[in-house]
Amino acid sequence: xxxxxxxxxxxxxxxxxxxxxxxxxxxxxxxxxxxxxxxxxxxxxxxxxxxxxxxxxxxxxxxxxxxxxxxxxxxxxxxxxxxxxxxxxxxxxxxxxxxxxxxxxxxxxxxxxxxxxxxxxxxxxxxxxxxxxxxxxxxxxxxxxxxxxxxxxxxxxxxxxxxxxxxxxxxxxxxxxxxxxxxxxxxxxxxxxxxxxxxxxxxxxxxxxxxxxxxxxxxxxxxxxxxxxxxxxxxxxxxxxxxxxxxxxxxxxxxxxxxxxxxxxxxxxxxxxxxxxxxxxxxxxxxxxxxxxxxxxxxxxxxxxxxxxxxxxxxxxxxxxxxxxxxxxxxxxxxxxxxxxxxxxxxxxxxxxxxxxxxxxxxxxxxxxxxxxxxxxxxxxxxxxxxxxxxxxxxxxxxxxxxxxxxxxxxxxxxxxxxxxxxxxxxxxxxxxxxxxxxxxxxxxxxxxxxxxxxxxxxxxxxxxxxxxxxxxxxxxxxxxxxxxxxxxxxxxxxxxxxxxxxxxxxxxxxxxxxxxxxxxxxxxxxxxxxxxxxxxxxxxxxxxxxxxxxxxxxxxxxxxxxxxxxxxxxxxxxxxxxxxxxxxxxxxxxxxxxxxxxxxxxxxxxxxxxxxxxxxxxxxxxxxxxxxxxxxxxxxxxxxxxxxxxxxxxxxxxxxxxxxxxxxxxxxxxxxxxxxxxxxxxxxxxxxxxxxxxxxxxxxxxxxxxxxxxxxxxxxxxxxxxxxxxxxxxxxxxxxxxxxxxxxxxxxxxxxxxxxxxxxxxxx
Numbered sequence: 001x002x003x004x005x006x007x008x009x010x011x012x013x014x015x016x017x018x019x020x021x022x023x024x025x026x027x028x029x030x031x032x033x034x035x036x037x038x039x040x041x042x043x044x045x046x047x048x049x050x051x052x053x054x055x056x057x058x059x060x061x062x063x064x065x066x067x068x069x070x071x072x073x074x075x076x077x078x079x080x081x082x083x084x085x086x087x088x089x090x091x092x093x094x095x096x097x098x099x100x101x102x103x104x105x106x107x108x109x110x111x112x113x114x115x116x117x118x119x120x121x122x123x124x125x126x127x128x129x130x131x132x133x134x135x136x137x138x139x140x141x142x143x144x145x146x147x148x149x150x151x152x153x154x155x156x157x158x159x160x161x162x163x164x165x166x167x168x169x170x171x172x173x174x175x176x177x178x179x180x181x182x183x184x185x186x187x188x189x190x191x192x193x194x195x196x197x198x199x200x201x202x203x204x205x206x207x208x209x210x211x212x213x214x215x216x217x218x219x220x221x222x223x224x225x226x227x228x229x230x231x232x233x234x235x236x237x238x239x240x241x242x243x244x245x246x247x248x249x250x251x252x253x254x255x256x257x258x259x260x261x262x263x264x265x266x267x268x269x270x271x272x273x274x275x276x277x278x279x280x281x282x283x284x285x286x287x288x289x290x291x292x293x294x295x296x297x298x299x300x301x302x303x304x305x306x307x308x309x310x311x312x313x314x315x316x317x318x319x320x321x322x323x324x325x326x327x328x329x330x331x332x333x334x335x336x337x338x339x340x341x342x343x344x345x346x347x348x349x350x351x352x353x354x355x356x357x358x359x360x361x362x363x364x365x366x367x368x369x370x371x372x373x374x375x376x377x378x379x380x381x382x383x384x385x386x387x388x389x390x391x392x393x394x395x396x397x398x399x400x401x402x403x404x405x406x407x408x409x410x411x412x413x414x415x416x417x418x419x420x421x422x423x424x425x426x427x428x429x430x431x432x433x434x435x436x437x438x439x440x441x442x443x444x445x446x447x448x449x450x451x452x453x454x455x456x457x458x459x460x461x462x463x464x465x466x467x468x469x470x471x472x473x474x475x476x477x478x479x480x481x482x483x484x485x486x487x488x489x490x491x492x493x494x495x496x497x498x499x500x501x502x503x504x505x506x507x508x509x510x511x512x513x514x515x516x517x518x519x520x521x522x523x524x525x526x527x528x529x530x531x532x533x534x535x536x537x538x539x540x541x542x543x544x545x546x547x548x549x550x551x552x553x554x555x556x557x558x559x560x561x562x563x564x565x566x567x568x569x570x571x572x573x574x575x576x577x578x579x580x581x582x583x584x585x586x587x588x589x590x591x592x593x594x595x596x597x598x599x600x601x602x603x604x605x606x607x608x609x610x611x612x613x614x615x616x617x618x619x620x621x622x623x624x625x626x627x628x629x630x631x632x633x634x635x636x637x638x639x640x641x642x643x644x645x646x647x648x649x650x651x652x653x654x655x656x657x658x659x660x661x662x663x664x665x666x667x668x669x670x671x672x673x674x675x676x677x678x679x680x681x682x683x684x685x686x687x688x689x690x691x692x693x694x695x696x697x698x699x700x701x702x703x704x705x706x707x708x709x710x711x712x713x714x715x716x717x718x719x720x721x722x723x724x725x726x727x728x729x730x731x732x733x734x735x736x737x738x739x740x741x742x743x744x745x746x747x748x749x750x751x752x753x754x755x756x757x758x759x760x761x762x763x764x765x
Contacts, residue, residue: 057511222283224257375426
């Protein structure tokens, strides 16, 4: 399917641009030397200074704690980014819980090129296998603020994944007063979620909380369940006037079933599916079919037996400990220090057909201990690993300068094992026979050692109306992989040890912020970034032992912008350009004998992106200050500049990169105890492959929520009694969301979830 003329979205209908002229105060001649601290005030509205990134040299936007609590209970921390301008977030389900159905695109950056941190602790890779995706480590109830730099994060932010964008999650501190919070949610697809939080209160500077959330539910598409348990605890100790130490622990455990990717042909019902499936409800089979043998005497030799749901599951357990503090060494010199340790383990299972297993078993005939296949195979991929590191830095105020320097170091060790085992009777409904391995796929360990140093200065000039910021970071990355990387290593009886490094001693950043008036600023920035090659494990697993290392990805980010802040209106507007070198792009490839796909990476040369981001909030006085309007509009063009991988790519758009993104919402304060919000989100037309020969149309999804109760509703010892109703995909839009791109042929997709409803009752004690 080819792309026709692109259409500009009408979702906002001039909301942002029209509101620029709606407040007479905007036309006043304001000559105050500094930006005034005024803000749009409203329930569930992020404060203006955070919403527009006040005093930042790049476009920096945020979501506040109250705004986070408006989302459906249990919404993943990653899905919440869809509320920010420029973020194309695609998820498999209404809450974004299924890990293999999550994707993010901002400007020309995808999820694996964005840096993430929690309380300053970098999370590194976002890979589902061995990485640390943000959604495993946060609950919205314990998140104070999410701050995102869409173009370039600060040089002081630690990590090796970011080529520009950076998202930091700040967790809430324990409360001063003791208490407890309880919430319970019921929703579509048998969703049940409970949340309990206990607060110790503060005693002589010491305070703490512990919380637990539990989610159980059914998949919205096909058979299977979701099971997630999340535990968090934080202890804080304050001493002196400007010193504190905190300790945080988070444990996340989940188990869920897979649902299949679909091609356009399967979605449209033209694929001649053996079981008559089509549309967004295309799913695995909930009962074991009776199919003819394709190999005489082997009952489960038919490849279509791999469509049975019980052999497609995932399980993860992740624990992150962090210890940090800020200390005033002298009145003008501060120190921050953070140490962290992470432990992870888990497994994934996918079925493999008899014919594929037999061919690979025969290829490994010289490997001892293997057993011939009985039928469908239990495809086990298990993982384990640990990650530890620390960061420390100094902030020194002297005259008109604020100087900061710091150091970050980390070691990340990851082990992955893959093998195929017989099932009892060869049946997909059987139990795994771990004493009958059929063929071996890998048993390797990869290690990443990272070291980063940064130095920057913020210089205030012109009576503090102008702040110039300049600095740099140096990044040193060592990578090593060893063991059996693939079946070829088993056949050759080799365990290669491959290593390489990527270094850059000078990655500069330069920017400024200038107060035009007491209500407006202009900002500009330039930065250079380097990242460890995405998919390094996949690259080295497929390569020969002598294969050269891929070049590190690099990006240069240019940005200029304007922000304005009035008592009833605020907005931010940015123009940007990004240039890539050595961009590694993910390709999807079907796993032989399975309905699953795997991702591999290939260098596609240079990529350039440019565009504009506009966002704002408006509280019209004419509506008695009971209504808040918010919206954002993004135009983005991301194109390949080189031909690569034997394909004519030059001038083509990057897949899954819409030209237009838009959001708009309206919040009505119906009464002091009642709040109604309706919002819409538009995603433009997107290509699904590199050659731009296939695309999916744009779509708009509307959501709504109603809050009843709140801070003014009490009953005896019960406080803040609140009942919230959330309705996602209000008009039940049928669309394809997540894309797993291909080079030139048909891609695979995940349909967006249908209309879902949930209700949450919460109370404080």
